[in-house]
Amino acid sequence: xxxxxxxALTICSTAFKTLGHAQASALxxxxxxxxxxxxxxxxxxxDEVRAIAEKCADDIVQLMTKAGAK
Amino acid sequence: MVSTPAATFEALDDLDAINxxxxxxxxxxxxxxxxxxxxxxxxxxxxxxxxPDEVIATxxxxxGEATVxxxxxxxxxxGCDPEYLPVLIAxxxxxxxxxxxxxxxxxxTNSAAVWLVLNGPIVQQLEVNATFNxxxxxxxxxxxxxxxxxxxxxxxxxxxxxDMDRATQGQPAKYTFCCGxxxxxxxxxxxxxxxxxxxxxxxxxxxxxxxxxxMNTHSKEAGELLRVIAESMVHPxxxxxxxxxxxxxxxxxEHADILKAGGLSKRDVKQRLWxxxxxxxxxxxxxxxxxxxxxxxxxxxxxxxxxxxxxxxTPDDIWFIVAGGPGTHSVYVPCFGNxxxxxxxxx
Numbered sequence: 001x002x003x004x005x006x007x008a009l010t011i012c013s014t015a016f017k018t019l020g021h022a023q024a025s026a027l028x029x030x031x032x033x034x035x036x037x038x039x040x041x042x043x044x045x046x047d048e049v050r051a052i053a054e055k056c057a058d059d060i061v062q063l064m065t066k067a068g069a070k
Numbered sequence: 071m072v073s074t075p076a077a078t079f080e081a082l083d084d085l086d087a088i089n090x091x092x093x094x095x096x097x098x099x100x101x102x103x104x105x106x107x108x109x110x111x112x113x114x115x116x117x118x119x120x121x122p123d124e125v126i127a128t129x130x131x132x133x134g135e136a137t138v139x140x141x142x143x144x145x146x147x148x149g150c151d152p153e154y155l156p157v158l159i160a161x162x163x164x165x166x167x168x169x170x171x172x173x174x175x176x177x178x179t180n181s182a183a184v185w186l187v188l189n190g191p192i193v194q195q196l197e198v199n200a201t202f203n204x205x206x207x208x209x210x211x212x213x214x215x216x217x218x219x220x221x222x223x224x225x226x227x228x229x230x231x232x233d234m235d236r237a238t239q240g241q242p243a244k245y246t247f248c249c250g251x252x253x254x255x256x257x258x259x260x261x262x263x264x265x266x267x268x269x270x271x272x273x274x275x276x277x278x279x280x281x282x283x284x285m286n287t288h289s290k291e292a293g294e295l296l297r298v299i300a301e302s303m304v305h306p307x308x309x310x311x312x313x314x315x316x317x318x319x320x321x322x323x324e325h326a327d328i329l330k331a332g333g334l335s336k337r338d339v340k341q342r343l344w345x346x347x348x349x350x351x352x353x354x355x356x357x358x359x360x361x362x363x364x365x366x367x368x369x370x371x372x373x374x375x376x377x378x379x380x381x382x383x384t385p386d387d388i389w390f391i392v393a394g395g396p397g398t399h400s401v402y403v404p405c406f407g408n409x410x411x412x413x414x415x416x417x
Binding site: 016022026 | 130131132133134177179228232233234236357
């Protein structure tokens, strides 16, 4: 997407953060913004998941704003 | 498509020092390697007429270019003979096909390993073990071909454990997993013929295997034999039921003979297993029912607790070979689920 000039962002959990950064780097997009959420979700209660999602939404806005400013 | 030559470096002519270097740089699978010197790589490359800079595939998750030369380097490291190189070139091309989903297999937390199944004259030519202990230790071709495949995925594809290989535990088959089909012992057509190749063509089939389950049964009746095998295949933690997978089996020659004597063709065996392995969705956890719903709503619509889920989408998605020595042991090879095996001719 970024190679086509579109703004792009990846979301992953902490378990896949290393993979996400490594793959972005391998594809020549070392600066690809990645929003990271804590892993795992399975044992979390609904209100905890909501809080994680809200925090992630804030992170996405921040990361995209930062990426757009470059 | 061609690529640049592999990088070279100078090292002391000392096996211990070279293995220390490989250990530090994580270029090995954890076992000592055969140093891939220029001379050894040149000897390995004599095993093919392809040019060293030909790109066979680009391998996720690191998107490294698998040139013939880089495949040869890893083959040397694993201890392969030059005659093995065409197998690895074909296997590398096979794992890169979209339907195999090597990105998913390498980056997943699942234990999936790449299993190489060889068919045709190459099994005899390379002395690939398809009989006694064919999934175990002791045969050079089986051990080093499977190992080389893993090194290719790790060193060219970049799937290093804990980095881009995210397997929770992995499994021993990630060191090596390769065997032949014992076509002379099989009462049916061999795997590669079933998959559209001529009997005298040599092939390699790549399978995304979660592991192996030994199934010991002294049953001598075809219907009963299939029932106990099917019941061994049913397990609620299987990816196959979530995705409609592609389970594999290795039938012992004795078991295959019982099934044939019972009048069953390969297609009959698949159909019976497909029916006998259906499982009520209530055996899955609630989360797995949701996963199945996401993957299989086109087949089932809404999946309810009483919905009978099949292990694969169709009976033809169940595959098996005949291999092994005397004995009453067949093997279930549960698979990744989100993958389809690929067979390629060895040229």
